[in-house]
Amino acid sequence: MQIVVLAGGIGGARFLAGVRAYARGAGAQVTAVVNVGDDIRLHGLRICPDLDSVMYHLGGAADPERGWGRAGETWAVKDELAAYGAEPTWFGLGDRDIATHLVRTTMLDAGYPLSAVTEALCARWQPGVRLLPATDDRMETHVVVDLDGERRAVHFQEWWVRYRGDLPTHRFVFVGAESAKPAAGVLKAIGSADAVLVAPSNPVVSIAPILAVPEIRDALVGGPAPVVGVAPIIGGRPVRGMADRCLAALDVPCTAEAVGGMYGARSGSGILDGWLVDDTDAGAEVPGVRVGSAPLWMTDEKATAEMARAALELM
Amino acid sequence: MQIVVLAGGIGGARFLAGVRAYARGAGAQVTAVVNVGDDIRLHGLRICPDLDSVMYHLGGAADPERGWGRAGETWAVKDELAAYGAEPTWFGLGDRDIATHLVRTTMLDAGYPLSAVTEALCARWQPGVRLLPATDDRMETHVVVDLDGERRAVHFQEWWVRYRGDLPTHRFVFVGAESAKPAAGVLKAIGSADAVLVAPSNPVVSIAPILAVPEIRDALVGGPAPVVGVAPIIGGRPVRGMADRCLAALDVPCTAEAVGGMYGARSGSGILDGWLVDDTDAGAEVPGVRVGSAPLWMTDEKATAEMARAALELM
Structure with missing residues (x-):
């Protein structure tokens, strides 16, 4: 069984850990298509916050308390950059993290696409999931x-x-989304998937940028695999992050039902076949979409693996 | 009074601290023209070991025991790069030092010449000496x-x-030396100098690359200022570093006299008007060059300032 997961950073990473646990039990392979809209060049370094959050978390190297970056991180370079007055000073570049960015930037500047760079970095971290950036292009x-x-x-x-x-x-x-092409491997992964899951990541700034790559959206809409989303909103509040602020900017209510409606039914002009909401939100309706409910708090890998199972049961 | 000093890294930095101390007493200004032949790009970062050694040392930020790099240095990035298998692993890139390289590389990639970048970095360190790379070109x-x-x-x-x-x-x-141009400010500094001192740096790999920039050599040979060198060899041994190995490769004896002869007299095809050797080497002769002697161990700034004074007395 082949499972493709569309994912953002920290929430996506936690969800992927559960999908990986489920997949190990089910003999399935998992490919994550990860948002790159958050990517930025700072101090000459190409930083991919979502890819790194997923890579570090699945590789057992993420800081468990901060939620982002490396465990045991130090900040000598950041302090020195600030002492030089080098802008920006508001981004948290850890020393360990910087090594990742140096390797990535060197490879990108040598002409390797981000997908190949990500594969090279993952050779160290062994995330147990194939990580693909949504696109190798700038977006x-x-x-x-x-x-x-x-x-x-x-x-x-x-x-x-x-x-x-x-x-x-x-x-x-x-x-850059309109002219961006899916990264190497993305279309093939979606085309040969048995299921596509949409992680409970921020729908506006984590999932939407993935769907903004035209050929990715087309592949999901027109592909053979059912697409099941997992709600990032429980009882009217985001599981983590600031989906509420993002949804407000779009005048979308901060409810699991409204987010499901924003993604929309594949039978209409949307992408979903199924939509999994928390038991708190049972009864939510999304026209044309099979809606189910389960506990959606990702308290540990086991609970999260059960979320993956429940989502796949909506296929 | 305007003093120009040709200098390499660590030995050059110590000598410059003495020249600076002398100049403060004499109301003189000091410009250092620093070797860039050691410069290298590693992990995408432009590293200028000699400029940084001088800048950190004169800025009070150099590690006093190691002799190179920053005091209080840490090595998180280096360890992580090695964990990625990123080559080379043999170069000691400290975390604090890396911030310098990030600022420099970002500015260079934005189109600033190395001389302007060096000036910007020195705005933090206030070395008390104007630092100029020998050339802004790649060499x-x-x-x-x-x-x-x-x-x-x-x-x-x-x-x-x-x-x-x-x-x-x-x-x-x-x-790259043959087509390299002197960095912005170098020719003007040499042309308006009252004296040019050659630091007791490695003559083969610190001073020779500066002289290999044709217009710099021409400016020294044809300029108004007397040129006085300070011997980097005392009693047949290098003051520090591996000048002995370098001289051996050129079949030049490791003596103060031979190094003076290698630089040669300005009245011939060389660059020197004066040559200051250690008292141990008193009696050394370099045809066409006024040779003097003084204690040349740079034990502290005061002793080194006396070296500068003795060198200037050979003008």
Whole structure:
């Protein structure tokens, strides 16, 4: 059995750990198609926060308390960059993490596509899941906000990390998405999948940028595999992160039902065949989509593996 | 009074600290023209060992025991790069040091010349001496050696750091020197200098690459300022480093007199008007050059300032 998972960073990583646990029991292979809209070049380094969150988490190297970056991280380079006055100073570049970015940037600058670089990095971490960036092309999520009395577009990281999303926010733009091609391996993975799962990641800034790559969306809509999403909202609140702020900018209510409706039915103009909500939200309805419920708190890998099982039962 | 000093890394840095101390007393300004032949790109980072040794040392930030790199240095990035299997692993890239390289590389990639980058970095360190790279162009010292049964050229850093100079060594090649132009400010500094001092740096791999830039050599030979060198050899042994190995490759005896002869008299085809040797080597003769002697051990800044004074008295 081949399972493809569309995923963002930290929430996606936790969900993938559960899918991996499920897949080990079921003899299935898992491919993750990971958001790159959060990617950014800082201090000359190409940083892929979502790919790294997934890679570190599945590789057992993530910081368990902070939720992002490496366990045992140190911050000498960051402190020194600040002492030089090198901007930006608001992004948390750890020393261990920087080694990853140096290897990645060196390979990218030598001409390797991000998908090949990711595979090379994963040779060390052995995540047990095949990690693919959504695209090897440049694609960045920018956010249209009011800032200093002007309407401006800032990079997603600036919006999220620097301003904590606390700016009047109008919309999200996936710069480069229209001309972006799926990364090597993505279309083949989706085309040969037995199931596609949408992780309970932020629908607006983690999943939407993946779907914004036209051929990925087309492959999901037109492909043979059923697509089942897992709700990132439980009882009207995001499981983690700031999906509520993002949904508000789009005038989408912060409910599991509304997010399911935003993804939409594959029989209509959407992508979903099934939609798994938390038991709290049982009774949610998404026209044209089979809706089921299960406990959706990812408290540990076992509970999360049960979520994967419940999602696959909606196929 | 304007003093220009040609200098390499660690020995050059110590000498410059003495020249700076002398200049403070004499109301003089000091410009250092620093070797860039040791420069190398590693892991995508532009590393300038000599410029950084001088900058850190004069800025009070150098490690006093190791002699190179930053005080209080940590090595998280280096360990991680090795864990990725990223080559080379033999070069000591410290975390604090890496911040310098990130700032430098970002500025270079944005189009700033190395001289402007160096000035920007020095805004933090306030070395009290104007630091100029010999050239803003790419120039690298390579070493022709016997390795694995073949005659090969390796980068100077590989020869020095990886192999500790312990290979059959035939010659040193300053790749790019012939077409390299002096960095912005170098010719003006030499042209308006009241004196040029050659630091007791390695004559073969620190000073010779500076002189290999044709317009720098021409400016020294044809300029108004007297040029006085300070011997890097005391009693037949290098003050530090491996000048002995380098001189052997050129069949030059490891003596203060022979190194003076290698630089040669400005009245002939060389660059020197004066040559200061240690009292141990008093009596050394270099045809056409005024030779003096003084204690040349750079035990502290005061002793080194006295060396500068003695060198300037040979003008």
